[in-house]
Amino acid sequence: MTGQRTLFLLLALFAFGGSSVADSKPAPTSDSKPAPPPKDAPHISNEGRVTLIRSLSAEQVFVRKPFPMGRKGLTIKDGTVSPNDAELQMMTAAYGPAAKPGDRARITLVKFKSKSIVFEINGGPERKKKWYEHIEVDGPMGSASPGTPTENTNPRGSFVELLFDNYVPEMTPTQVKDMLSPVLDFHSQSAVEAYLDTIPPKAKEAIKNHQVLVGMNREMVVYSKGRPPQKTREKDGDSEYEEWIYGVPPEDVEFVRFVGDEVVRVEVMKVDGKKMVRTEKEVVLQPTATVAKKQEEEPQPRPAGAPSLRRPGEEAEGQPDTVPGRLPGPPVPRDPRDVPSADPPGAPGGQPAPPHVPPN
Numbered sequence: 195m196t197g198q199r200t201l202f203l204l205l206a207l208f209a210f211g212g213s214s215v216a217d218s219k220p221a222p223t224s225d226s227k228p229a230p231p232p233k234d235a236p237h238i239s240n241e242g243r244v245t246l247i248r249s250l251s252a253e254q255v256f257v258r259k260p261f262p263m264g265r266k267g268l269t270i271k272d273g274t275v276s277p278n279d280a281e282l283q284m285m286t287a288a289y290g291p292a293a294k295p296g297d298r299a300r301i302t303l304v305k306f307k308s309k310s311i312v313f314e315i316n317g318g319p320e321r322k323k324k325w326y327e328h329i330e331v332d333g334p335m336g337s338a339s340p341g342t343p344t345e346n347t348n349p350r351g352s353f354v355e356l357l358f359d360n361y362v363p364e365m366t367p368t369q370v371k372d373m374l375s376p377v378l379d380f381h382s383q384s385a386v387e388a389y390l391d392t393i394p395p396k397a398k399e400a401i402k403n404h405q406v407l408v409g410m411n412r413e414m415v416v417y418s419k420g421r422p423p424q425k426t427r428e429k430d431g432d433s434e435y436e437e438w439i440y441g442v443p444p445e446d447v448e449f450v451r452f453v454g455d456e457v458v459r460v461e462v463m464k465v466d467g468k469k470m471v472r473t474e475k476e477v478v479l480q481p482t483a484t485v486a487k488k489q490e491e492e493p494q495p496r497p498a499g500a501p502s503l504r505r506p507g508e509e510a511e512g513q514p515d516t517v518p519g520r521l522p523g524p525p526v527p528r529d530p531r532d533v534p535s536a537d538p539p540g541a542p543g544g545q546p547a548p549p550h551v552p553p554n
Contacts, residue, residue, distance in 0.1 A: 230373070235363035242364050243306055249367035250313065253301045256379040256388030257315075261292040261299075261352035265319050268377055271357035275376050279480060292316060292352035296389025299378075302351070309358050313374065316351035354378065386417060397477045406450050407476040410457045415450060422450075 238246075259268060259275065262285035269276045277285065286294075293299045293315060303314040354377050356370070371380045382388040390398045393414065400407050401418040410418075415438065422438035429435075433453060441447040444465055451459035462470045 229369075231363040231365040231369060235365070238306075238362045238364045246311070246365075246367055246370060247304045250301055250304050250370065253380065255299055255301065255315075256382045256385060257293040257297045257299050257377070258295055258375075258379055258388065258392050259377045260286045260294055261315065261354075262286045262289045263292045263319065263350055263352065264289045267319065267353035267355060269355045269357055270373065270376060273373075273376065283480070290350075292319075292350055295392040296385050298385055306362060309361060311356045311362060311370070312353055313356070313378075314351060314353040315378075318351040318353055389413075389417060394477060394479070397479075400477070406448070406457060406460055408457050408460055408472055409475040409477040409479060411455045411479065412452065415457065419448075419450075 259279075260282045261268065262282065264285070266285070268282075299315040301313050301315055302317050303312075305312040305314070354374065356373055371378075374380075379388045379391065382391070390401060393401075397407065397410060397414055400410075401414060404418050406415055406418055419438075419440050422440060423442075424439040426437045426439065427434065428437065435458070436452045438450040438452070439447065440450070446465060447463045449459075449461040449463075450457055451461075458473065460472045464470070
């Protein structure tokens with residue numbers, strides 16, 4: 195009996211010990227990235243397509259790159275995003291933003307192609323027809339559609355396309371989310387966290403500490419200090435600037451000066467009367483592309499036969515009397531009473547001579 199009891203205790207100890215050892219293994223952390231699908235992965239199956247559509251459709255994400263409006267979206271191949279940041283800034287400035295870094299967006303469509311998967315956000319770049327817009331009713335007066343497209347006539351969405359070499363391989367939703375991570379964030383808890391991942395580390399640390407650095411833009415200042423209670427606009431010589439004021443006495447008062455979209459001066463008035471002024475650039479951001487204004491061109495010659503409000507034969511000041519390719523108009527007779535004559539008084543065709551007054 196004693197031997198059997200000892201054997202039973204040893205077996206029980208081994209069983210519980212094995213389970214405890216197995217349980218003591220570290221669980222995989224959320225930071226570990228899933229492995230991408232291998233090169234020899236099979237073609238995606240119908241079940242795989244359905245799984246990806248169900249898992250990613252209507253998914254809420256945070257945007258990490260600017261998405262311009264229009265038919266040209268973003269593409270990802272082997273982890274490389276195209277267009278690059280400078281081109282995206284130019285396209286966003288020219289066509290308007292469909293989503294900015296830090297904005298919340300929704301995946302509204304997952305579409306499969308032969309070598310890619312397209313993920314539309316916020317409705318996509320093209321308007322989708324309603325089901326009733328595809329219906330036509332035939333009658334004695336001809337065919338007619340019961341509904342007309344009145345809403346969503348100007349789509350403001352965009353898309354990102356995930357490209358592959360030869361075909362779309364079999365993969366899990368987690369692997370797809372990891373491939374889309376350069377432009378879409380599926381794990382951020384707030385818009386602030388998603389935005390902080392898109393800016394330089396120095397600016398990110400300053401925003402967390404609610405500080406303003408020279409070189410920040412307006413969006414960064416709002417994330418750091420909130421919207422300003424007071425704003426002033428003034429002019430320094432030929433340049434205009436805007437100043438945001440944070441705090442009221444007897445607290446510290448901070449003056450943040452913007453020229454355009456960039457902070458150029460930070461002035462802090464301490465409670466004890468000390469003044470701190472910073473004008474040296476403390477953080478360097480990527481230049482924001484703007485639509486270049488068309489430079490003033492030199493005046494072009496007036497085309498022949500262009501419409502004008504002048505009477506025939508009348509020329510504008512500074513314009514030549516004749517225009518190449520156009521015959522001069524007939525002279526317009528003028529009233530001699532309107533223009534003083536150049537002839538001396540009393541001469542033929544001149545003004546009448548004054549009456550003669552005999553001397554006394």
